[in-house]
Amino acid sequence: MKVIKGCDVVYGFSFDMEEKYRVSPGEEFLVETNDCFYQQIQNEDELIENLDHGAFNPATGPIYVEGARAGDVLKVKIKKIEVDSKGCSLTIPDAGFLPDRVSQALTKIIEIKDDFAIFSDDIKIPIRPMIGVIGVATRKEDGLIATDTPFRHGGNMDTTDITQGTTLYLPVAVDGAMLALGDLHAVMGDGEVCVTGLEIPGKVTLEIEIIKNKKIAWPILESKDSIQVIASDPNLEKASRLALLEMIRILEKSKSLSFEEAYILSSLAVDMKISQLVNPNKTARAAISKDIIDTKTLFEKL
Ligand code: CA
Ligand code: ZN
Numbered sequence: 280m281k282v283i284k285g286c287d288v289v290y291g292f293s294f295d296m297e298e299k300y301r302v303s304p305g306e307e308f309l310v311e312t313n314d315c316f317y318q319q320i321q322n323e324d325e326l327i328e329n330l331d332h333g334a335f336n337p338a339t340g341p342i343y344v345e346g347a348r349a350g351d352v353l354k355v356k357i358k359k360i361e362v363d364s365k366g367c368s369l370t371i372p373d374a375g376f377l378p379d380r381v382s383q384a385l386t387k388i389i390e391i392k393d394d395f396a397i398f399s400d401d402i403k404i405p406i407r408p409m410i411g412v413i414g415v416a417t418r419k420e421d422g423l424i425a426t427d428t429p430f431r432h433g434g435n436m437d438t439t440d441i442t443q444g445t446t447l448y449l450p451v452a453v454d455g456a457m458l459a460l461g462d463l464h465a466v467m468g469d470g471e472v473c474v475t476g477l478e479i480p481g482k483v484t485l486e487i488e489i490i491k492n493k494k495i496a497w498p499i500l501e502s503k504d505s506i507q508v509i510a511s512d513p514n515l516e517k518a519s520r521l522a523l524l525e526m527i528r529i530l531e532k533s534k535s536l537s538f539e540e541a542y543i544l545s546s547l548a549v550d551m552k553i554s555q556l557v558n559p560n561k562t563a564r565a566a567i568s569k570d571i572i573d574t575k576t577l578f579e580k581l
Contacts, residue, residue: 285311285480290460292432293423296416296457302542307358307486312461313337314478315411320367326384327371336426336435338412339460343444344487347456351362352490352578353415355447355458358496360408360482364467365390366479373472376556387506389465389477396477404466409442410483411435411462411476426461429511433498435462435470436509436562440502446574447501448490448521450524470553495566498523501574506567507552511560519551522565533572533580545573 280562287299303310317334319325347353369386372378389396395403412426414433429436433449441447449456460483464476500507508529510521526549530541548571554562 281308282309283308283339287312288339289341291425292414292417293421294417294453296341298341298455300342302342302490304343305483310337310339310460311464312481313553314480315462320386323386323388324458326386327369328384328416336412336462338426338459338461341457343455347451347489348454349452350492351367351451352495353449353451353456354490356486357445360443362463362481364407364477366465366477370473371474376410376472391465395499409439409464411437411464413460413544415449415451416457418452428560430560433495435558438509439467439469440500446501446547448495450495452530461518468554471557474557482564483530491580493578504569506569506572507564509562511562511563513560515561519563521549522563526565529577533577
């Protein structure tokens with residue numbers, strides 16, 4: 280299997296990213312990722328203020344995907360996520376969802392044992408590894424978007440369902456797509472309230488397919504049971520609205536419904552969820568059961 284090393288990283292997604300690696304559709308490949316602090320934290324004495332902030336949020340890549348053309352959809356199957364045996368989580372003064380309540384920086388090193396994160400002697404959290412940052416080159420009009428920020432191209436979506444066994448669909452803006460990823464979390468709750476997950480280096484096994492000439496406004500995630508639109512905006516309500524509008528558009532097209540019908544169907548069957556509340560753009564998702572819509576019909580009619 281092709282191994283893509285974590286030493287080539289980007290700190291932004293743009294229209295003019297330069298290829299560092301190349302993969303073909305249908306081939307399995309493994310991507311090594313750094314943690315979001317580039318492994319600068321190795322013990323609990325290392326607080327946020329002592330770190331090189333310029334090295335935060337490295338994403339491994341860019342990976343050129345043979346045959347991907349602007350206007351296609353990149354189908355990224357997340358086959359496996361392996362995380363290291365130790366990660367970190369911290370408070371950052373003036374950051375997170377309760378910035379006014381953080382009086383001091385605290386760093387916690389957290390070990391992983393037998394698929395549990397050992398928070399303390401009596402608090403053990405079952406791990407659920409996920410990818411925090413994954414995206415492709417941006418549209419020209421969107422310019423350069425730092426890897427700490429999620430938008431239409433993906434990026435720092437910090438969405439718990441971007442996990443092993445799910446499939447992420449990203450809109451391709453340039454030939455080759457230019458995929459990059461990093462910022463694994465061994466576990467994270469929806470919201471990522473204190474501004475970090477359990478930040479950890481690791482390895483992700485992916486396989487890519489290309490869906491030709493289909494337009495999606497936002498990343499779409501397919502889990503075992505659901506289809507989710509993931510949208511991001513500085514304002515969480517606006518992000519929720521953008522996710523819902525794209526879901527309604529998908530339902531109108533794939534089920535031949537009027538706006539009003541799709542709106543009512545959404546009120547009955549779409550779950551609005553929070554991905555994260557703490558990044559420069561906040562992320563929300565609109566999820567619907569695969570009993571109602573599957574990705575095959577979705578992409579046939581789009
Ligand atoms: Ca993140
Ligand atoms: Zn992270």
